[in-house]
Amino acid sequence: MNKQNFVNLVGRFILIINLLGLIILSVFVVLIYQKSTKQEKLVTTTESTKENDTCGSDCKAYIDSAILNVSQKDISLPTTSPTSTTKPTFLPTTKPKTFISYIPIAGPATTTSTTWEDVSGTDFNLDLNTNYGSNAKTSWEAFIKVAHNNGQVFARLIDVTHGIVVNGSEISLINNSNLTQVSSGPLSFWSGNNQYRVQLKSLNSFEVTFGSGRVKITY
Numbered sequence: 397m398n399k400q401n402f403v404n405l406v407g408r409f410i411l412i413i414n415l416l417g418l419i420i421l422s423v424f425v426v427l428i429y430q431k432s433t434k435q436e437k438l439v440t441t442t443e444s445t446k447e448n449d450t451c452g453s454d455c456k457a458y459i460d461s462a463i464l465n466v467s468q469k470d471i472s473l474p475t476t477s478p479t480s481t482t483k484p485t486f487l488p489t490t491k492p493k494t495f496i497s498y499i500p501i502a503g504p505a506t507t508t509s510t511t512w513e514d515v516s517g518t519d520f521n522l523d524l525n526t527n528y529g530s531n532a533k534t535s536w537e538a539f540i541k542v543a544h545n546n547g548q549v550f551a552r553l554i555d556v557t558h559g560i561v562v563n564g565s566e567i568s569l570i571n572n573s574n575l576t577q578v579s580s581g582p583l584s585f586w587s588g589n590n591q592y593r594v595q596l597k598s599l600n601s602f603e604v605t606f607g608s609g610r611v612k613i614t615y
Contacts, residue, residue: 494614497528501538501594501609508601512552515594515606519556523589528615536565537579538594538609542602545573549604550597553583553611557590575607583611 499522505515524532542549553565563584569576585592598604 497613497615499611499613501536501611503539503606503608505594505596506603506605507596508598508603509596510598510601512550512595512597514554515596518594518606518609519591520611521589521591522585522611523587524585524613525587526589528613532613532615534583534585534611534613535580536583536609536611537577538567539575539577539607540567540569540596540605541573541575541607542569542571542598542604543573544602545571546600547571547602547604548599550599551578551606551609552595553592554595555586555590556593557588558586560586562592575605 499520501518501520503515503518505517507513507515524534536553538551540549540551548568548570550566550568552567553562554560555562564581565583567578567580569578594606594609596604596606
C-alpha cells in the first residue's frame, strides 16, 4: 500500500468515527428532549389539577346559595312518640267475710240477793273453737235494771263445767229502773263443749231484774 492510499484510508476512518459521534449525540439530544417534554407535561397536568381543585368565586357563591336554601326550608325531624308507661293495676284486697251469730239467753228473772245467785233457765252449751274456729271473738249483752232507781245490779256468766267465772263477763247498771241493754267486753271461753249460766246479784238488796240476754260471736 502506497502512502496515498493509507492517507485516504485514515481519512475515511476518521470520517466514519465523526459520523458515529454525530449519530450518538443526536440520539442523546432526542432522549433529553423527550424527557424534558414529559416533565413539562407532568407539571402542566399537576397545575391543571390544582386549578381544577380550586373553587372560584362562582363556585363559592353557588355553595352559599345552596346552604341558604337548605337553612330556610322547614325541615321536620322525625318525632318519637312518647313511650306509654303502663301503670300497675292494684286489685282491691278481698277481705274474708265476717259472720255474726247469737246464742239467746231467756229471761226474765229477779233477785234481791247481795251474793251471786244462779238464774234458772239461762243455761246454754258452747264449743267455740269447734263450731266457730280459733279466731272467733265473743262478747255478751243483757237487759237489766234495779228497782226504785236506787242501787246497782250486777250480772255475769259462769262456766258450769269447770266451776269458774267467764273472764270479762261481769256487767252492771246503776240507779236505773228501766230495762237497759248493757254489753261486756271480749270474753274468754275455755276450749271444749262447756255449759254456761247467768248469775245475778243486787248491791243493796233492792230488787234487780235480768230481762234477757245473748252471746255475740263474730267469726
